[in-house]
Amino acid sequence: MERYNRQLVLPQIGEDGQRKLIGARVAVIGLGALGSLSSILLARAGMGHIVLIDRDVVELDNLQRQVLYGERDLGEAKAVVAGRRIGEMNSSVEVQPFPSDLIPKNVDDMLAGVDLVVDGLDNMKTRFVVNDYCVKNDIPFVYGGAVATYGMTMTIVPNRTACFECLFPSLPPAGSVATCETEGILNTVPATVSSLQVADALKLILGEEVGGKLLTYDAWLREINEMDISRNEDCPSCGRKEFRYLTEDDADLAVSLCGTNSVSISAKGTERIDFDSLEARLAKIGDTRRGEDILKFAVDEYKMTIFQDGRVLISGTGDTAKARSLYSRFIGD
Ligand SMILES: [Zn+2]
Missing domain, CATH: 3.30.310.10 (TATA-Binding Protein)
Structure with a gap:
């Protein structure tokens, strides 16, 4: 408990809250810029069990923003390096690394039993799969995205708030999405977005009411906006419960x-x-x-x-x- 002294004195956490965090099981999916910082903050805050999922290896141009990795990690699987690094930061955290691609066939192996999922993904398609899985299994999903100088986040609490598919009703046409490769990314943006995501993740574990608002942030313009996102009753995921992204392999x-x-x-x-x-x-x-x-x-x-x-x-x-x-x-x- 001693290592968490600064959280124990926070009235929002305290000893009871800290016990809840220690008993929690969270997944960070995508260990790039967002997932790096999210997993570090979650581990240092004392989450008991962290599932780490990423299909990529560390590349030189990741180091500008992906704070889990250093030059010695080049060419290694991100999930494996992340597991090792997290273990060095807080050995009381039980880590479960998956250096693989999350697809409908294996999503249950990776996410079964988690209390919540923190998004660090770099693509929309996998987010739709995760959203369907989370809505179906009543698991909160803390969405986050960042590109260029802006980012956004929304916490999804299934069957209470809008889900990811209420927010983005369809998969965007291939080739139309801005990516960090083509648009670039300022490294302070994911740092801010992941901090907001982790704050919501902690609140969820502590039983606070969160979610339903889309927060957008532009680091260059110093602009933060928040808007209510309402549920779509006809949403194929949280409304009609079709979960079609879980069946398309x-x-x-x-x-x-x-x-x-x-x-x-x-x-x-x-x-x-x-x-x-x-x-x-x-x-x-x-x-x-x-x-x-x-x-x-x-x-x-x-x-x-x-x-x-x-x-x-x-x-x-x-x-x-x-x-x-x-x-x-x-x-x-
Ligand atoms: Zn929905």
Whole structure:
């Protein structure tokens, strides 16, 4: 208890509250900029059990903002490094690292029994899967996102507040989402957003009422706004309880092409890609070339051929999880 002295004197936490935190089981999904800081703060605050999920490895350009990692971690799985680092910060925290891609098939293995989920994801598609799982199983989901100089967060308490799908009714068309790869990111933005997320996570464990408001923040303009988001009674997730993102298996959409060191990723149900805007964004960070109904993009050792219907052929890797990660980062989903 002694290590938590500064929390014990807080009337909002105290000894009873601290015991609740020690007994809590939380998941941080996505261990990039947001997830790095969220997991550090949760561990230092004394969460008893932390599940750490991420499919990527540490890369040099992550170090600008992903505070869990250092130069010696380059090339290592983020979830594994995160587990080790968290253990050094607070050995009384039980960590459970999953260095894998969260898909409908394995979401239950990773999230079953958690009290809440803190979002550190870099793509919308996985957020829809997590939202469906959380609504279905009555688990609060603390959404957060950050890109360029702005970010946002909303805490979702299933069946009481709006859910993620009430907020974003449909999956955005492939190639239309701003990503940190193409728009850049100021490192103070995720620091602020994850602090707001963790404050709500602590309040949830302590039994406080939170959620239902979308907070947006712009670090450059020093602007913070909050708006009420109302529930959509016809929401396929929290209204009609269809949970369709849990039944569509993304694993089938990414196919490794034998012997070619490449992966084909199909985009399901998306509109035609706007090549002009996507090319303008990708040209800032790699080489682009237009063909008839295709857009070619090369960055590092990877080459992507993007088709108008959203299908992307990625060469330079035969690993489907890696390919999906590249798709999320450069095309956006
Ligand atoms: Zn909903």
